[in-house]
Structure formats: C-alpha cells, structure tokens
Amino acid sequence: MPDALAPRLKFGVIAPATNTIVQPEYDAMRPRGITNQMARVVIPDSPVGTDSEFAAMMGQVRSSIEGALDAVMACSPSAVIFGMSAETFWEGVLDTNALQAHLEARAGVKVILGVQACLAAIQRYGGIRRISVITPYMPSGDAQVRRSFTDSGFEVINLLGLKSNSPLLMAHEPPERLRRAVREVDDSSVELIxxxxxxxxxxQVAAEAERWLGKPVLAVNTCTYWHALRSAGIEDKIEGFGSLLAEH
Known part of the structure; x- marks a missing residue:
C-alpha cells in the first residue's frame, strides 16, 4: 500500500539483527518514490568459527524468521525482500522454492529470496555457465552455496569463503580484503563473479571490479534489490552499482 513518502510502493525488508549492511545499501539503491521498511530477525552475535557453530546460528535464524515477517507486514508493504542469503541457500526442512511458498502464504505478498534473485540476475547476461563465488561463510555454508549453483546448472570454477568470525563481523571485512578476494577467484575461464x-x-566493490575485469561482478544485495524492483514492474535504471542496475 503506497503512502505519502512512498507513492510508488513500499518494500518490507527482513534482515538479521546483526546485519548492518543491507539497510544502507538498499537505501542507497532506492529509486525516488519507494521506501524500504525494515524488520529484524533477532539472533545473537554468536561465534561461527566452526561448522557446528555456523549450523547452530542458522537454526537460530530460521526459528526467528516468521516473527520478523509478521512484524514487517504490519506496514502493508507491496512485497517483502529477504535481506539474508545463507538462509535461502541452506538445505533443511524446506528447500528454496518451498521456503518462498511458505513465506508468501504467510505474508500474502511476493517474497524475494537471495538465491532466486542471483539466478535471475545471472540469466540476464545470457549464456553464463562458468562462475566464481565469494562468501563470508565457513566451509559448511560454502558447500551449500556451491550445491545450489551446481544444481542450477552452473560450473563453480572457484569459491572463496572468508570465514568471518561472527554474523556481526561479516560487516567488518574491509574493502581491500573484498577487492583482493575478487582477484583471487578470477581467471580467464570465469565468465561472471x-x-x-x-x-x-x-x-561498490562489485561495481569497481567490473571496470577492472571487463566482466559481470555481482553483489547479492544488488541482485536482490534489482530483482525486487523488476518483479514489481519498476524499470528505473540506477547508476553507481554496476551493470545490473544500470543496464538491466
């Protein structure tokens, strides 16, 4: 439902309480006449230095998602963006499509998930099959990401997990480390990062890297916000965030 500051539409956005990147990045990409209304999935900033700690964190996140969804629906958004990606790659009781169907049935509006947004974004470049991937995760999370893209028909040439020590500390990875990660996963056979x-x-690192490498470099937050806009019929081209928002 539109309002005075969102005459075009409102997005509801769900992100973990530890996530300090989704809100500012989505707001920076926001076209005029659209607002992003946040709800938080309450989780502690637990250490994720081992695979078992990472799996425990994932369980805490999934148990809190429905409460956050119910909270954000109180403002009557036109759609909900899931500003969390590990949860959409993770195999469990519900696969990605079943998770989306469950959340949409509860919300009564379209729910945009990260993995589906990434696949839609890659498809817009046409004929891409050989990709490299960067994550903040531990090996167990990386395995879920690799499986998801392999199952979707892609060859994952290189995958680099940064092994961030906690959900909060993922946001502390400096730009120079992220730029170095891009170079570490790139080679001449990789069509998209x-x-x-x-x-x-x-x-911003992704947008810069496209200029260095001359190939698509996509950030999950850009993919997810782009997919939400296009799914809502918003075709604004937005500069400064790479080729996806500017050209597609």
Whole structure:
C-alpha cells in the first residue's frame, strides 16, 4: 500500500539483527518514490568459527524468521525482500522454492529470496555457465552455496569463503580484503563473479571490479534489490552499482 513518502510502493525488508549492511545499501539503491521498511530477525552475535557453530546460528535464524515477517507486514508493504542469503541457500526442512511458498502464504505478498534473485540476475547476461563465488561463510555454508549453483546448472570454477568470525563481523571485512578476494577467484575461464552473504559491504566493490575485469561482478544485495524492483514492474535504471542496475 503506497503512502505519502512512498507513492510508488513500499518494500518490507527482513534482515538479521546483526546485519548492518543491507539497510544502507538498499537505501542507497532506492529509486525516488519507494521506501524500504525494515524488520529484524533477532539472533545473537554468536561465534561461527566452526561448522557446528555456523549450523547452530542458522537454526537460530530460521526459528526467528516468521516473527520478523509478521512484524514487517504490519506496514502493508507491496512485497517483502529477504535481506539474508545463507538462509535461502541452506538445505533443511524446506528447500528454496518451498521456503518462498511458505513465506508468501504467510505474508500474502511476493517474497524475494537471495538465491532466486542471483539466478535471475545471472540469466540476464545470457549464456553464463562458468562462475566464481565469494562468501563470508565457513566451509559448511560454502558447500551449500556451491550445491545450489551446481544444481542450477552452473560450473563453480572457484569459491572463496572468508570465514568471518561472527554474523556481526561479516560487516567488518574491509574493502581491500573484498577487492583482493575478487582477484583471487578470477581467471580467464570465469565468465561472471558473484558475491553472496548480505552483511558483506560489496555493492561498490562489485561495481569497481567490473571496470577492472571487463566482466559481470555481482553483489547479492544488488541482485536482490534489482530483482525486487523488476518483479514489481519498476524499470528505473540506477547508476553507481554496476551493470545490473544500470543496464538491466
């Protein structure tokens, strides 16, 4: 439902309480006449230095998602953006499509998930099959990401997990480390580089890296916000965040 500051539409956005990157990056990409209304999934900033700690954190996140969804629906958004990506790659009781169907049935509006947004974004470049991926995760999370893209028909040439020590500390990875990660996963056979993990501040790094490498470099936050806009019929081209928002 539009309002005085959002005559075009309102997005509801769900992100973990530890995530400090989604809100400013989405707001920076926001076209005039659209607002982003946040709700937080309450989780502690637990250490994720081991695979078992990472899995425990994932369980805490999934148990809190429905409460955050119910909270954001109180402002009557036109759609809900899931500003968290590990949860959409993670195999569990619900796969990605089942998770989306469950959340949409609860919300009564379209729900945009990170993995589906990334796949839609890659498809817009046409014929891409060989990709590299950057994550903030531990090896167990990286395995879920690799499986998701392999199952979707892509060859994952290189995958680099940064092994950030906690959900909050993902946001502390400095730009120079992220730039170095891009160079580490690139080679001449890689057609596109994708970053996942919404609490990495990667949108600007991705836009810069496209200029260095001459190939698509996509940030999950850019993919997800782009997919939300296009799914809502908003075709504004937005400069400063790379080729996806500017050209597609």
């Amino acid at each position: 994708l970053q996942v993990g919404t609490n990495l501040a990667f949108t």
